[in-house]
Amino acid sequence: MSSETLPQRVRLFIFEHFREHGVPPVVERLVTEFTLTRDDAVGVLRELESARHIALVNGTARILMAFPYSAIATPFQVRAEGRSYFANCAWDAVAFHAMHGDADVTIDSACHHCAAPIHIEMRAGGATVVEPPGAIVYLALKPTQWWENIVTTCSNTMVFFASKEHRDASDLCASPEQAATLTPDEVHALSLPIYRAKFAIDYARPGKDELLAHFAALGLTGPYWSL
Ligand SMILES: [Zn+2]
16 A cells, blocks of 8 residues: 555645646546545645645635646746746746756746846756846745745745846845845756655655755855745
8 A cells, every 4th residue: 555645646646737737637626536525625735735835826725836836827937848837936937947857948037127038948957048148036035934925925026137237126126135136047956955856756845954954055144044
């Protein structure tokens, strides 16, 4: 007998469904796939939301986010393995590369300030094209604030800017202690322990100590990166 738990199996099913179809499974699909009552299927979804694997549309049992996948259109369009996806945020867009096992990834997004196109290609563990070359990922909230409301954090505060000048001109621009400015390569490195094993049945989000050690190994220290 398998020692896999129902939440583990449902979590992996959601991610594989997103990977194959670009959209999440609906509750009815989980009911039939896992032979559950509707209440039990909704209960598992709530459990996966509490464990920070997914986010539901507020007040419903519909899957909105299975990080990095988005069920709705966003400014973060990603192509990987011959399919098109929407990511939840700039970080999630870059994280497709780590999650899809270093598969070639193309990101088409826009500057959060002026809406100019931003095009990034990831290959073999790094960004091979960044257009415009000064494009950056901006995280406008501290890590300790991200999960206060992950839907608004992802949707509003983790963005691309075409340049640091456009970051500074944006209403989103916060003080350096409150925000982080990263290159696509830095975001890829940051994403590795969080996203790399999402298609393993026993995937677990890294704990606080593991994340802090990872931040430090990347040279990401100081007040912003404390948890
Ligand atoms: Zn701009």
